Amino acid sequence: MSPNWTTPAAAALRADGLRVADLDTSATPGFTGDKAAGQQLLAERTVVLSALQEKLYANGRSGDHRNVLLVLQGMDTAGKGGIVRHVIGSVDPQGVDHASFGVPTPEEQRHHYLWRIRKALPRGGQLGVFDRSHYEDVLVVRVHDLVPPAEWEPRYDEINEFERELVAEGTTIVKVAMFVSLDEQKKRLRERLQRPEKYWKFNPSDIDERAFWPQYQAAYQAMLDRTSTERAPWHVIPSDRKWYSRLAVTELLIDALTALDLHWPAAQFDVAEQLKRLETA
Amino acid sequence: MSPNWTTPAAAALRADGLRVADLDTSATPGFTGDKAAGQQLLAERTVVLSALQEKLYANGRSGDHRNVLLVLQGMDTAGKGGIVRHVIGSVDPQGVDHASFGVPTPEEQRHHYLWRIRKALPRGGQLGVFDRSHYEDVLVVRVHDLVPPAEWEPRYDEINEFERELVAEGTTIVKVAMFVSLDEQKKRLRERLQRPEKYWKFNPSDIDERAFWPQYQAAYQAMLDRTSTERAPWHVIPSDRKWYSRLAVTELLIDALTALDLHWPAAQFDVAEQLKRLETA
Numbered sequence: 001m002s003p004n005w006t007t008p009a010a011a012a013l014r015a016d017g018l019r020v021a022d023l024d025t026s027a028t029p030g031f032t033g034d035k036a037a038g039q040q041l042l043a044e045r046t047v048v049l050s051a052l053q054e055k056l057y058a059n060g061r062s063g064d065h066r067n068v069l070l071v072l073q074g075m076d077t078a079g080k081g082g083i084v085r086h087v088i089g090s091v092d093p094q095g096v097d098h099a100s101f102g103v104p105t106p107e108e109q110r111h112h113y114l115w116r117i118r119k120a121l122p123r124g125g126q127l128g129v130f131d132r133s134h135y136e137d138v139l140v141v142r143v144h145d146l147v148p149p150a151e152w153e154p155r156y157d158e159i160n161e162f163e164r165e166l167v168a169e170g171t172t173i174v175k176v177a178m179f180v181s182l183d184e185q186k187k188r189l190r191e192r193l194q195r196p197e198k199y200w201k202f203n204p205s206d207i208d209e210r211a212f213w214p215q216y217q218a219a220y221q222a223m224l225d226r227t228s229t230e231r232a233p234w235h236v237i238p239s240d241r242k243w244y245s246r247l248a249v250t251e252l253l254i255d256a257l258t259a260l261d262l263h264w265p266a267a268q269f270d271v272a273e274q275l276k277r278l279e280t281a
Numbered sequence: 282m283s284p285n286w287t288t289p290a291a292a293a294l295r296a297d298g299l300r301v302a303d304l305d306t307s308a309t310p311g312f313t314g315d316k317a318a319g320q321q322l323l324a325e326r327t328v329v330l331s332a333l334q335e336k337l338y339a340n341g342r343s344g345d346h347r348n349v350l351l352v353l354q355g356m357d358t359a360g361k362g363g364i365v366r367h368v369i370g371s372v373d374p375q376g377v378d379h380a381s382f383g384v385p386t387p388e389e390q391r392h393h394y395l396w397r398i399r400k401a402l403p404r405g406g407q408l409g410v411f412d413r414s415h416y417e418d419v420l421v422v423r424v425h426d427l428v429p430p431a432e433w434e435p436r437y438d439e440i441n442e443f444e445r446e447l448v449a450e451g452t453t454i455v456k457v458a459m460f461v462s463l464d465e466q467k468k469r470l471r472e473r474l475q476r477p478e479k480y481w482k483f484n485p486s487d488i489d490e491r492a493f494w495p496q497y498q499a500a501y502q503a504m505l506d507r508t509s510t511e512r513a514p515w516h517v518i519p520s521d522r523k524w525y526s527r528l529a530v531t532e533l534l535i536d537a538l539t540a541l542d543l544h545w546p547a548a549q550f551d552v553a554e555q556l557k558r559l560e561t562a
Contacts, residue, residue, distance in 0.1 A: 058481040085373045092366045093379050094412070100375070131375070186559060193556050199548040200339040204555055210562045267480040274485055275474050278467060281491045 002041050004033035009251035015177070015224040015234035020217045025181045026240040031247070038243040045250045046090035052257035053127055055264065057095035060125010062265035066170040068256050069121070069128040070249070073135050073223075074178030075216060076206045077188035079239050079246075080131050083176075086246050087253070088129055097122040100131035113137040113155070114162060121166070127253075128171075134159055138223055143215045156226040163232045172256045173232040176249055177220060178239040182213055283322050285314035290532035296458070296505040296515035301498045306462045307521040312528070319524040326531045327371035333538035334408050336545065338376035341406010343546035347451040349537050350402070350409040351530070354416050354504075355459030356497060357487045358469035360520050360527075361412050364457075367527050368534070369410050378403040381412035394418040394436070395443060402447070408534075409452075415440055419504055424496045437507040444513045453537045454513040457530055458501060459520040463494055 001008065012030030031038065056068065070088075072080040088096055099120035108116045114134055122128025138159070142152050163173055180188070192202040209216075228234040235252055239245040282289065293311030312319065337349065351369075353361040369377055380401035389397045395415055403409025419440070423433050444454055461469070473483040490497075509515040516533055520526040 058478075062481050081375060084375050088374045089370070089372075091370075093369045093374060093377055093410070094362060094365050094381070096374055096379075098374050098377075129374070186562070189559055190556065193552055193559065196548075197339075197545045199552070200343050200546040202548075202550070202555070204550050204558075207555065207558050207562045264478045265481040267477075267483075269483070269485050271474055271480070274483070274488065275471065277485075277488050278470055278474065281467070281488045 002033070004031055004037055004041065005251070006030055006032055008255070009248045010235070010255045013235040013237060013248060013252070015228045015236045018224065018236055020179065020221045020224065020236075023179055023236065023238060025179045025184065025238045027238045028241060028244045029238065029248075031244065035241070035243050038241075038247050042086075042243065042247045042250060045247065045254060046087065049087070049250055049254050049257070050091045052254060052262065053091040053095055055262040056127065056257060056260065057092065057125045058265055059262055060095070060123065062268070063124070064265075065124035066172070066260060067122040067124055067126045067128060068172045068174065068253065068260075069130065069166070070253065071130045071133045071135070071173060071175045072178065073132065073139070073176070073220075074239065075180065075185065076209065077185050077192075078178035078180050079242055080178060082242055083178075083246060083249050084129060084131060087250050088127070091127060095125065095127055097126040097128040098131070099129070101133055101136060114158075117162075122171070124170070134162070135223055135227075138227075139216065139219045142219045142222075143212050156222070159227055160229055160232075163227075163229070167231045172260065174252050174256050175228075175232060175234045176237055176252065177224065177234055178237045178245055179220075180239050182210065184240045185210070283314070285312055285318055285322065286532075287311055287313055289536070290529045291516070291536045294516040294518060294529060294533070296509040296517050299505065299517050301460070301502045301505070301517075304460055304517065304519060306460045306465065306519045308519045309522060309525045310519065310529075312525065316522070316524050319522075319528050323367075323524065323528045323531060326528065326535060327368065330368070330531055330535050330538070331372045333535060333543065334372040334376055336543040337408065337538060337541065338373065338406045339546055340543055341376070341404065343549070344405070345546075346405035347453070347541060348403040348405055348407045348409060349453045349455065349534065349541075350411065350447070351534065352411045352414045352416070352454060352456045353459065354413060354420070354457070354501075355520065356461065356466065357490065358466050358473075359459035359461050360523055361459060363523055364459075364527060364530050365410060365412060368531050369408070372408060376406065376408055378407040378409040379412070380410070382414055382417060395439075398443075403452070405451070415443070416504055416508075419508075420497065420500045423500045423503075424493050437503070440508055441510055441513075444508075444510070448512045453541065455533050455537050456509075456513060456515045457518055457533065458505065458515055459518045459526055460501075461520050463491065465521045466491070 007030035009030055074080050117134045138152055138155050141147055189206055192198040224234050237245045237248050288311035290311055355361050398415045419433055419436050422428055470487055473479040505515050518526045518529050
């Protein structure tokens with residue numbers, strides 16, 4: 001571990017007991033280095049991540065059903081897209097299963113909220129990425145009363161049950177909640193409005209949502225309190241500093257992959273015999 | 282264009298009239314530079330590719346239905362996976378739709394051969410990648426008589442019809458056939474057998490397939506002759522040199538994206554008004 005990590009990311013970022021309202025979104029928990037040190041380390045660590053991911057993929061191709069699912073949640077501009085681009089972008093696309101979950105389509109709305117999620121679950125050997133997820137159904141849905149409380153209230157338990165099932169099937173779930181401050185969000189939205197090449201990332205409703213900030217904080221708090229479990233804990237990432245959030249998620253993924261104790265799959269054939277066959281083929 | 286390209290890749294690699302049996306798989310058509318020059322240029326050009334792909338993605342997010350579909354075909358070890366890792370791996374995973382087509386599953390076998398293909402077509406704004414494709418149904422299927430000639434024979438026309446439909450719907454199809462020599466394939470298979478971290482890429486049937494080399498050449502020839510159309514031409518990539526094939530495919534993709542004449546999507550809102558709203562939100 002880099003000496004700049006005084007506490008491993010997985011420990012420093014655990015959601016347990018954390019109060020969202022008290023979070024310093026500009027902090028860099030567990031990491032004492034500055035931006036330059038963080039960026040330098042990120043470049044090194046994505047190489048490690050990529051090597052581990054190749055092993056996961058190799059095992060998947062050899063019949064191992066295990067996989068890793070990164071669940072990204074966060075308010076607009078928190079940097080979910082940047083994680084995909086800069087962290088997931090460092091590994092082989094063959095082993096990545098990326099899905100993003102926006103406003104449900106009419107077809108999706110006719111189904112249970114987990115229907116579209118189940119369809120997008122990663123196969124064995126894949127690194128799945130959910131850009132937003134089933135947690136939207138206890139976040140935006142709760143904040144805007146899209147369904148009555150009697151309907152969203154049981155979802156926390158249901159989600160825990162669902163994730164228990166995934167873990168039992170061999171999925172390692174890495175849940176990441178990214179938080180920026182209201183001020184940092186304003187800065188990032190302003191940038192989208194000041195640079196024509198970023199207009200497409202902006203939606204006027206992003207501004208409307210700012211009025212619901214306290215309600216979102218409460219919904220995130222409830223999500224952390226009720227769905228951070230031993231088997232699928234939440235990690236809370238202060239995300240005002242993009243370099244930190246990218247480094248932190250990289251470390252969490254490295255951690256998850258390392259815990260799988262992956263080895264190169266053994267040959268399912270007689271190597272010497274195949275080498276001999278090859279020479280005359 | 283780099284001075285090392287004496288002919289643009291798209292022109293130098295067009296399949297028109299090419300005889301597969303006469304192909305020099307170690308050649309670098311259109312490119313006069315060496316490996317070091319090629320690798321240096323690849324590093325520069327993937328940055329260009331990534332910038333173009335972001336624009337495609339931005340337009341897709343803004344309602345543009347156009348997309349680009351890279352179709353990769355080639356014998357085992359030709360380097361399809363390396364293209365995905367090193368070329369597609371240079372762009373934002375959010376905008377990539379990757380699908381690989383192996384031996385059809387029992388469910389896929391019950392359907393028309395285009396069924397699984399249609400399900401995997403990229404949406405608007407995506408860069409789709411097919412690692413193998415519907416062309417397997419006139420390649421391995423033809424070589425091994427998996428269906429009678431009366432069944433595969435009409436597929437050439439059917440595929441042309443299918444691709445006409447895709448192009449009409451806004452897909453730019455970039456078809457790439459990668460060729461290595463029988464000797465180069467032996468070298469690459471040997472490497473897979475000599476390095477335990479590559480065992481998982483090897484299958485004894487890869488050696489069996491070498492006995493069918495002439496039949497595969499004939500099937501590839503028929504594919505090129507009958508499905509290289511104005512609207513969806515085949516490009517033939519000599520692939521003994523990995524650096525060349527990666528550079529060539531990068532250039533073909535840059536070409537395809539450039540032809541779309543992409544611009545950053547215009548704001549679908551009043552920028553000044555939103556900036557004003559933001560300041561008080």
